Amino acid sequence: MTPHDNRMLLDTPFASRVQAACELREWEPWKGYASPIAYEDVELEYFAARNATGVFDLSPMTKYRIGGPDAEPYLNRLLTRDVRKIRPGRVGYTLWCNDAGMVLDDGTLFHLSQGDYRLCAQERCLDWLLTSALGLDVTIVDETAEVAALAVQGPTSCAALRAMGLEGLESLKPFGLRHYPFDGGELMVSRTGFTGDLGYEAWVAPAHAEALWDAMFAAGRNHLIRPMGNAALELARIEAGFIQAGVDFVPAEQVLRHGRARSPFELGLDWLVDFDKGHFTGRSALLREREQGSRFRFVRLDVEGNKPAPESFILNKRGKTVGHATSAAWCPSAKRNVALASLEMPWGRPEDELYAEIYYSRELRWTRIEARCRIIDGPIWDPPRRRQTPAPNF
Amino acid sequence: MKKYDAIVIGAGHNGLCNAAYLAKAGLDVLVLERNPHIGGASVSRELYPGWTYTNCSYVCSLLRPEISRDLELARHGLQVVPYHGGVTFTQDGDHFGNYPDAERLYREMARHSRRDANAYERFEADVTKQTRLIRQFLLTTPPDPTSFKPRDLKGLLEMASAFTGMGEEGLLDTVRFWTMSIGDFLDEYFESDVIKAHLSGSGIIGTALGVYSPGTAYVLLHHYMGEVDGNVGAWGFARGGMGAVAEALASSFRAFGGEIVCDADVHRVIVERGRAAGVALADGTEHRAKLVVSNLDPKRTFLQCFDASDLPAPVVEQARNFKIRGSSGKLNIALDGLPTFKGLAPNSPLMLSDMHCTDSLERMERAYDDWKAGTWSKDPYVDTLIPTTVDPTMAPAGKHMMTVFVQYCPPALAEGPWTPQARDAFGQTVIDQIAEHSPNFKDLILDCEVRTPHELEDEVGLTEGNIFHGELTFDQLLFNRPFPGCAQYRGPLRGFYLCGSGTHPGGGVMAAPGANAAREILADLRRPDVTPPSYLND
Numbered sequence: 001m002t003p004h005d006n007r008m009l010l011d012t013p014f015a016s017r018v019q020a021a022c023e024l025r026e027w028e029p030w031k032g033y034a035s036p037i038a039y040e041d042v043e044l045e046y047f048a049a050r051n052a053t054g055v056f057d058l059s060p061m062t063k064y065r066i067g068g069p070d071a072e073p074y075l076n077r078l079l080t081r082d083v084r085k086i087r088p089g090r091v092g093y094t095l096w097c098n099d100a101g102m103v104l105d106d107g108t109l110f111h112l113s114q115g116d117y118r119l120c121a122q123e124r125c126l127d128w129l130l131t132s133a134l135g136l137d138v139t140i141v142d143e144t145a146e147v148a149a150l151a152v153q154g155p156t157s158c159a160a161l162r163a164m165g166l167e168g169l170e171s172l173k174p175f176g177l178r179h180y181p182f183d184g185g186e187l188m189v190s191r192t193g194f195t196g197d198l199g200y201e202a203w204v205a206p207a208h209a210e211a212l213w214d215a216m217f218a219a220g221r222n223h224l225i226r227p228m229g230n231a232a233l234e235l236a237r238i239e240a241g242f243i244q245a246g247v248d249f250v251p252a253e254q255v256l257r258h259g260r261a262r263s264p265f266e267l268g269l270d271w272l273v274d275f276d277k278g279h280f281t282g283r284s285a286l287l288r289e290r291e292q293g294s295r296f297r298f299v300r301l302d303v304e305g306n307k308p309a310p311e312s313f314i315l316n317k318r319g320k321t322v323g324h325a326t327s328a329a330w331c332p333s334a335k336r337n338v339a340l341a342s343l344e345m346p347w348g349r350p351e352d353e354l355y356a357e358i359y360y361s362r363e364l365r366w367t368r369i370e371a372r373c374r375i376i377d378g379p380i381w382d383p384p385r386r387r388q389t390p391a392p393n394f
Numbered sequence: 395m396k397k398y399d400a401i402v403i404g405a406g407h408n409g410l411c412n413a414a415y416l417a418k419a420g421l422d423v424l425v426l427e428r429n430p431h432i433g434g435a436s437v438s439r440e441l442y443p444g445w446t447y448t449n450c451s452y453v454c455s456l457l458r459p460e461i462s463r464d465l466e467l468a469r470h471g472l473q474v475v476p477y478h479g480g481v482t483f484t485q486d487g488d489h490f491g492n493y494p495d496a497e498r499l500y501r502e503m504a505r506h507s508r509r510d511a512n513a514y515e516r517f518e519a520d521v522t523k524q525t526r527l528i529r530q531f532l533l534t535t536p537p538d539p540t541s542f543k544p545r546d547l548k549g550l551l552e553m554a555s556a557f558t559g560m561g562e563e564g565l566l567d568t569v570r571f572w573t574m575s576i577g578d579f580l581d582e583y584f585e586s587d588v589i590k591a592h593l594s595g596s597g598i599i600g601t602a603l604g605v606y607s608p609g610t611a612y613v614l615l616h617h618y619m620g621e622v623d624g625n626v627g628a629w630g631f632a633r634g635g636m637g638a639v640a641e642a643l644a645s646s647f648r649a650f651g652g653e654i655v656c657d658a659d660v661h662r663v664i665v666e667r668g669r670a671a672g673v674a675l676a677d678g679t680e681h682r683a684k685l686v687v688s689n690l691d692p693k694r695t696f697l698q699c700f701d702a703s704d705l706p707a708p709v710v711e712q713a714r715n716f717k718i719r720g721s722s723g724k725l726n727i728a729l730d731g732l733p734t735f736k737g738l739a740p741n742s743p744l745m746l747s748d749m750h751c752t753d754s755l756e757r758m759e760r761a762y763d764d765w766k767a768g769t770w771s772k773d774p775y776v777d778t779l780i781p782t783t784v785d786p787t788m789a790p791a792g793k794h795m796m797t798v799f800v801q802y803c804p805p806a807l808a809e810g811p812w813t814p815q816a817r818d819a820f821g822q823t824v825i826d827q828i829a830e831h832s833p834n835f836k837d838l839i840l841d842c843e844v845r846t847p848h849e850l851e852d853e854v855g856l857t858e859g860n861i862f863h864g865e866l867t868f869d870q871l872l873f874n875r876p877f878p879g880c881a882q883y884r885g886p887l888r889g890f891y892l893c894g895s896g897t898h899p900g901g902g903v904m905a906a907p908g909a910n911a912a913r914e915i916l917a918d919l920r921r922p923d924v925t926p927p928s929y930l931n932d
Contacts, residue, residue: 004505006742008498032497100563124500127512142508253516257524258561 009034012059013148013209017217021227028230031124031144033060038229043332045232049154049195050333052224055216056151058201062124063147066117068138070122075117078132079109080264080278080286088114091175091190095264095272096125101285102252102261104128105245106269108192110177114247118143122226122245128253132281148209150216153236154198154226155383158391160220161189161200170390183211191391194233196240198385198392204245223394238338239331239381241300243267248298248326248340262342268298296323297348301356301373302380303337306330309356314341315370316354322347325356334380339373350375398424398683400915401673402893403660403699404855405455409689410643410654411908412893412915414465416687417650419916419924426658426673428855432644434689435854435861436903438637438788442841445795446788447726448635448781449843450854451861452797453477453748455620455629456902457639458533461909464926465646469895472642476622476630476782479747481738482592483831489737490588490753491744507586517583517593523564524571525619525626527556528899530931532906533618535882535914536873551753572612572868577605577755579614587754589821590782594758595750595777597800600861600901602719604762605755609867616866616902629748631781635788639903663688663890670890673699682728685889687911690855691863692876692896693718695885709886712877716896717870720847720859721765723803725824728841729794732780733832749778751827768808770820770846774827775801794838800824805847805858812848820846844866862901863894872898883911884918890917 010033012018026037035057039045048054066075078082079094086092092109107121119129123272129140152161161171165180166189172178177190185208193199204212217225237244245251252261263286264273273286303309308330314323323343331338339356347354355370385392402413403787405427417423431437435450454474462472478494489508493499503511537549570578576597580590596617597610604610622628632638644654659676663686672682688695696705696713738744752758752775761771777799781790789795799898800820807816821844829835847859856863873881876896883891893911895901913925 004737005501006739008495010501029497032501124512124515127509127516130509256519256526258559335822338461 012057012070013031013206014057014059014116014150014213017056017210017213018227019129022229026229030230031060031062035060036227038231039227040340042229042231044237045226046235046332048226049199049228049232049236050197050223051155052226053152053154053157053160053220054195054226054228054232055220056153057149058151059148061149062121063142063144064119064126064129065141065143065246066119066129066138069113069115070138071115071117072134074133074136074138075109076277077280079127080273080280082274082284083109084277086111088112089177091177091192093272095269096128097264097282097286098252099285100252100261100284101263101282102255103249103264103267104252106243107287110190112177112188121250123251146205147203148206148212149198149201149203150212151193151195151201152216153193153195153197155198155392156223156225156394157199159393160216160223160225162393163204163223164215168271170393172391173308173389176389183208183215187212194240194242195236196242196379196381196386197236197383198388235329235331236329238327238329238340239334241338241376241379243298243340244327248342259295262296262298263294265289265294266296266298266342293345295345297343297345299341299343300349300376300380301325301339301341301354302376303328303339303358304372305355306337307358307360307369307371308337309339309358309371312339312356312358314343314347314354314356314373316347316352322354332380336376336380338376348375350377395680395682395873398422398593398681400424400685400687401426401681401683402687402689403673404428404689404894405432405640405644405654405656406689406894407436407640407643407659407903407905408894409434409687410640410647411461411905412687412689412912413646414643414647415882415909415912415925416915417647417652418682419912419921423647423652424680424840425654426660426675427654427656428659429527429853430656432654432656433637433640434453435850435856436636436640438635441726442510442728443842444790445728445793445841446635447636447745447795447843448632448788448797449726449845449926450724450817450850451636452779452781452799453629454632454636454639454903455617455622455627456904457620457911458904459553459621459624459905460533460926460929461905465643467639467646470642470645470649472638473633474622474630475633476625477746477779477784478628478629479744480592480750481744481747482588482750482753483735483737484588484753486706487736489744490586490592492592492747493743499567503586503589506589507584508588510584510586513583517888520567521615521618522626523560524568526931527560527568528615529619529626530556530928531872532899533902533909533926533928535910536875538873538882571615574611575606575608576610576614577759580755591752591754591758592750594755595775596795598758598775599777599799600722601858601865602721602765602802602860603865603867604682605758607762612868612871616900620902620904631785633785633787636782636903643905644908660699663699663704665700665887669888670885674774685891685915687891687893687915688885689894689908691718691857691860691894692716692880692892693857694855695892695894704850706886709879712879716864716876718857718860718864718869718896720805720850720856721802722850722859722861723770723800723820723824723847724845724850725796726843726845727796727798727839728789729780729796730840731792731838732783732794733796733835733838735832745780746783747779749776751776751831765802765804768804768806770803770823771801774803776824776827778828793921799825800830803846805851812846817844817846817848819846863896864900868901871900881908883914
């Protein structure tokens with residue numbers, strides 16, 4: 001049994017460096033860890049990730065190591081994607097559902113080596129993973145605290161990491177992963193991230209965390225590297241159109257009110273559901289939904305004007321509420337006013353005339369506007385460098 | 395002779411709440427209390443100079459916020475200060491801390507079982523779904539399923555729609571939840587003994603059942619459906635002890651012109667021409683009223699306050715059969731200082747929490763076995779708090795008051811009635827158990843009041859010492875509480891009503907029965923309803 005630790009919040013393995021860099025002293029709890037909202041300046045941190053390199057401490061992310069003879073069939077039954085297509089050395093973005101076809105969480109599956117996987121997610125789900133493993137020969141270990149990780153995102157990220165000595169990194173394809181010796185241990189780098197741009201995530205044992213931070217910032221200095229906090233990342237992920245558990249949907253196991261959970265279709269993630277791969281948890285319910293229709297549609301909206309629409313009601317042209325925004329921000333690189341929104345069916349068709357009800361205050365005077373929304377089809381921030389291999393060397 | 399509009403028998407919190415609403419509606423109301431002090435089981439007493447004992451009920455959560463606000467209990471002196479968390483000490487010298495912070499709790503659970511720490515999210519969601527279902531019916535009169543009156547039909551429809559609103563799975567869970575044991579329920583989620591033991595306590599408090607007895611899962615819900623300032627499930631201390639609840643209700647009642655007479659032991663309800671006409675006290679005094687309301691438990695009400703010939707025979711029979719077995723004792727202890735507990739730093743947040751010493755469901759169940767055999771648990775389950783860690787009014791500065799709720803303690807012993815020697819031996823059993831985890835505890839004891847079900851019945855009037863005025867099992871809930879025919883607060887005679895915890899929604903210092911009964915009385919009198927509607931439960 002682990003000993004008592006009476007601190008209210010834990011430190012990540014990068015804490016000494018993060019604390020030193022966090023000039024604003026703005027912290028928030030993230031899964032029991034102290035996590036910086038911003039270091040110095042949210043805008044500069046966001047633009048670091050879009051213009052140079054932003055580094056984000058993602059150590060609190062929940063990580064499960066999954067192995068054993070039945071790991072592949074197990075994961076193929078657990079997840080909605082065809083796991084067999086995620087080859088060793090590759091990473092896949094995926095979902096898992098309950099039997100009712102409602103999304104428990106989304107996350108990334110790292111196929112570290114043949115039959116050895118890491119599932120990385122926002123929410124914890126050990127109980128679900130173990131229950132799902134009944135009858136299968138798999139090992140499932142929560143390794144959240146045993147793996148420290150930094151997201152290294154932005155156009156100069158490849159150059160910065162190469163300057164750190166990660167030779168040949170430019171040849172790593174999107175959603176690929178590679179191992180490097182580092183600091184007497186091993187560093188895993190994956191070309192993944194939550195910003196929708198060129199970027200990597202670097203994974204090490206906690207003992208090497210401080211060395212990783214130091215090496216990265218030393219090597220990245222000429223590439224204008226900068227630490228970024230949660231606020232900057234939030235902006236980047238909305239611009240990239242990524243959803244977040246607990247924000248854009250309620251994980252099905254946490255839902256209290258009947259009907260508040262969402263299926264993959266209702267989150268616009270149809271492409272993550274593979275009906276051809278055989279049975280998986282939630283398949284029958286999702287097949288039924290595909291035949292009978294969904295209750296909700298998840299859309300990205302381009303909101304007229306420059307007032308962000310957080311928590312806004314979405315109205316149809318008669319003024320009836322047909323949904324609400326789950327995330328929203330003015331996106332500085334795409335120059336769009338984006339809202340992610342969950343709408344009742346059938347709303348959200350291209351021809352629908354929708355409005356966001358926005359309240360904003362100027363010197364304590366509140367104004368209410370109804371801003372026309374247009375459905376965004378396709379990404380709004382998708383620079384070619386995101387997919388280029390070899391990665392550009394800025 | 396003066397004829398009141400209403401007489402309420404018993405100045406417990408429900409009697410006072412009921413009386414306050416009747417007085418608020420303009421009725422001339424007299425409350426009669428047998429003891430020299432008001433409060434019933436919601437009482438604070440200075441039994442050791444300088445110390446206030448919150449000597450029956452001891453924490454506050456279920457008190458309906460609608461009532462508290464409507465009767466302006468804050469203005470009348472009531473302040474409920476939340477306390478957070480709990481701790482169960484284990485026999486190996488470690489403990490499980492039920493920290494109020496979700497992440498701190500996760501880490502603590504993970505120390506015992508990482509899987510349990512994960513399963514807790516599901517457990518919490520499932521329990522919360524069920525409490526949300528019940529909460530909406532607390533301030534309503536249970537509809538009579540055999541009646542075709544429009545309001546009963548409406549009530550039944552609302553109930554049905556609440557059920558169907560849970561979805562298929564929720565509905566099935568509800569039926570299971572209301573009938574299964576807390577032990578079985580917890581076994582479905584958790585593997586750690588101490589986590590299960592800790593969470594099971596709420597399933598048996600005040601209940602003469604073991605953790606593996608069917609029906610105890612519901613008792614857990616009963617303890618989870620309260621709130622402090624909107625934090626559902628939270629518990630708090632009434633500043634000055636639970637007597638502050640009764641005092642504030644009494645003050646509110648008096649502000650509406652009500653009258654309370656103490657040392658007035660109601661001997662009999664006077665029945666004339668088939669309707670309640672007043673009460674006769676033990677000393678022969680009579681008080682007349684157009685209607686009589688009993689705050690006493692159903693058993694005491696019908697079997698001790700009536701001539702059996704004044705009641706329909708089936709009611710007497712139902713009252714006899716009503717399940718109201720006592721299971722709990724209580725120690726109130728004056729301490730010379732703050733005790734230390736093994737493994738807890740003096741500044742640990744767990745020092746402000748409820749403390750327990752039973753670390754497995756097996757020990758919980760064994761404790762119940764002793765009760766069945768007609769003796770107190772030799773290894774009892776305790777719910778121990780030190781209110782003076784939060785409340786500065788209950789002991790001199792630097793000194794402390796400890797309240798120890800104990801389960802199980804039978805209403806009578808196998809060898810016969812309770813004796814002072816047996817009571818003290820029971821107290822010693824409890825003290826010894828706490829001392830196992832608190833090395834300096836015994837040395838700090840200045841005074842200890844020990845209360846078995848015998849004292850609770852004798853002094854407070856709780857039949858068999860049952861703290862809920864009757865067990866909270868499904869056969870005695872909703873339209874069956876206390877029993878069919880009396881579940882809408884109306885007695886079997888015209889002009890006679892029940893307003894105690896023996897009626898829906900039960901005990902726990904909710905004041906809901908008192909308010910619900912007032913609503914029915916006012917409806918019978920064709921007066922406007924002055925009781926508050928439920929807050930929206932969305």
